[in-house]
Amino acid sequence: MRSLLHAIVLCGLILAPVAWAQGVPDVTLQATQTAFAKIDILIGTLDVLSGGMPAVDSASLLETTIARDLEFSGLFRVGLLESQAARDSLNLEFAIRGQVEGPVRDAQQTGGDQPTTISLDLVTHAGGQLMLNKRYRPLPEQTTATAHHFANQVVEMLTGEPGIALTRVVFSRGSGDRRDLYAVDYDGENLLRLTANRTLNLCPAWKPDGSEIAFTSYNSGMQGLYSLATATGKVRKVIQQDGLNLGANWHPDGTEILVSLSRGGDPEIYRVAPDGEILRRLTAMQSIEISPCWDPAGRDLVFTSDRTGTPQLYIVDGDGAGRRRLTFEGRYNDSADWSPDGERIVYATRQDEYTQLVLIRATGEDRRLLTDARWRNCEDPSWAPDGRHIVFASDRNGTFKLYVMDVVEGDARQLTFGDEPDITPAWSRQ
Amino acid sequence: MGIGQNTRKMLTLLGMVALVAALALTTGCGGSDDADVETDPEAAMDGAGDAVETVPEPVTPEEPVEAVPAPDYSAMQPAEFGVEDIFFAFDQYDLDDIAMASLARDARILREHPEVIVLVEGHTDERGTVEYNLALGERRALAVRDYLVSLGVSTSRLRVTSYGESRPFALGSNETAWAKNRRAHFARP
Known part of the structure; x- marks a missing residue:
């Protein structure tokens, strides 16, 4: 609602001088409201x-x-x-x-x-x-x-907004023992399979310049974090520690990766170099710490912790200091993605029997549900670089497929089709 | 697999025998409703060894055991020689009485076959998010591993991984399917 008002005010500012010059302010006001940006x-x-x-x-x-x-x-x-x-x-x-x-x-x-x-x-x-x-x-x-x-x-x-017509979405498709990474143009064209290693490949994350995709994969049952070069398709191992190697998120400058490592105990959030060197541990709790995501400026990060007994979102700075809790509503909040303008965070919450999507300001205000039970479950939202659209997985038609939603107007279109489940999408930065 | 049809049948038979033996040991004291040592979590944790000694020797059919050479348990799925999966409540990873009783039997079987290394896989139902379910699955697998270690199984024989909601055992969006999918599954690494 606030962004709607904001847009109308903006429109008014731009058109007002013209209207005054013509001496018909009432008509202009009506026109701007119906035209709405x-x-x-x-x-x-x-x-x-x-x-x-x-x-x-x-x-x-x-x-x-x-x-x-x-x-x-x-x-x-x-x-x-x-x-x-x-x-x-x-x-x-x-x-x-x-x-x-x-x-x-x-x-x-x-x-x-x-x-x-x-x-x-x-x-x-x-x-x-x-x-x-x-x-x-x-x-x-x-x-x-x-x-x-x-x-x-x-x-x-x-x-004045960046166009997203050349962006792509990478995601995980498949079921059972095999899920492969695929990429598709933002409009659903040019579906391309990226992996074929007969195991589970999950949670892909674009390097901001688009040259690499970090993801979690299994080798002999054990998780590791890998990275795929988009130009050649070559895959290299980034890090493989005992336990979870999950939830990669690149720093906006592309020089390091956030990841959850459990190393035989509870998962904690680490900053690692692209070659897998551990640079810094950011959390140290007897609880689950997962799903980290940098803010677009690369100063703070939002992540999930169940230190209170339920998974909730928290924000810390790049040294793990200055922790503050972002979510207080709902008993299950996860999968946060920080908007490109730094103002808002989209995440998944358990609402009654389904997982739904929520938009909230990074300050914790203006919490708003984006989906309802008609969508059944909605998971893993990821922002487009325009800060207006998100891609997410929903099983509203029985199988998890990807959908793109305009969070300003609320309308959505289906991005991927077919019988196999599509999960954990990530929208490219450019 | 390199195992002939007949050998497989024999192995399965032997696994059944081992399972029967294990069941006989754990339920030998009386009816399953009795609060015997195996269903009491404290006793199971502290005195599993004592419990084995106090129960009478089960009557085990001897002929088939002597008729076949020792099978290679490390080449079998743990379920084939009686190691049973452990089940959990929604969004939980603590072990209830049934889970602890199952693990006591699993521990005994694993102690009897020290050459076997198992992979403890944590699984969840489809509800909730992919990443949190992977973390929850790992907690379940670790809870199982830690309990087995407390019952005398060497930690070096227990590898742990989590598949979260990725590899369901039963399909369907209902409690029957979900209950089957909230488990720690024993696999060959």
Whole structure:
């Protein structure tokens, strides 16, 4: 509620001078409230200058991908040129137009794929004033990424927020003795399997620059923390101590990893170097200390401890000092993830018979449930870099699959499909 | 596995014999409702050895035992020679009377086969979070290991791991399935 008010106030600040100049403040106030931070934009039909059917297909792929990216951002209402009805319901402010110039000779004649020249413009809808122009020369398989890139540019220019159209989600899929890591684009495309080692692979964590994914895996029944290089797929061992080697979370600067190690006793939280050297132990209690997560500034971390008898969230600084308890409601709180702006924390709580998601300020105020019993169980929330969306696992349709929720508006879409359970998702930082 | 069908049957039979013997030892004093030494947690902890000495020798069929060579227990799953899994209440890792009685029998079997190394796996039901369940599963496995050590099983023979909710024994979102999945399972490492 507070973020909603915040957005309206922000809108008012931006539009107010215009309204005063026109002398119609009442009308403007109404318009800002109904528009509520959404920008109406038209996706035009791109002109195809050459390249035949492949270029026409590219143009179509660009249009639909950009439209979907802008809709998924939660910040736009998108009109497509062919839908008069949809356009009439919008108060269009901006438009996207452009040109596609495919190679004159196709791959069969040249013996290789030729790049397509793509020019994309963001213009004002009324006057056609150019606000942004981007030119690309992608190979055919790079067309989707080109659309994502341009969509990010549009989002950033018009909202100041980072676009998430090129981000990915890594997660664990499978059941029984085998669960493998998979990665998927933020829109559910390009599903890629990352491990095939016939054991359990769980709780992946992106290095902030995306070059590595740390995760927990089992070797002969024993847990270890491993890291997968995303460019090569090579896996190396980070650390394997007796007991749990769990819950990796990279420092925002990528130089070290938080992990829970039990070393034959209760799990405690440690800072370890990427080569597995233990740098510092942050907790020392006769209880379970797990699920650490740095704040985006890399100064404090939130984690789970059941030192009072029930798992609750606590915050300490990077030396393990200054401990304060974050959660007092609920008898089971875990899986905290700190928002990219540092303001909020999302976590899982047991509510009646199900596990539900909660949003709370890092100060402990404004606790708000994001899900209800219709979702059945919701687990392991992870923030998108835009601080607006989260990905999590829910068994609302019987099997745990991944869903993406806009925490501002509350609407959600299913990200992964199929019969096998998908759990422990993590959204990439870029 | 390298074990023939017949050998396997023999081993299973032998395991049954061992199990029967173990059961006979633990229940030999009388009815199971009696507060005998094995179901009293204090007594089981302090005087398991005494308890073995005070019960009468069970009548064990001798022929099959003498007819086969000593089996390689370390190549078998612990359940095949009578080591039984331990069950827990929801969100708990303490051992109740039934668990301690089971562990007393498990300890006796393990002491009889000092060459066997077992992996104590902690499991939970599906409720709750992946990570906390992994920690809870480890607590259950450690509770079992510590109790077995207190009953004279060498700690070096007991490896411990946790699978949390990842590897359920029974599927289903109901108490019947959940109860089966809240366990410490003995496996071959």
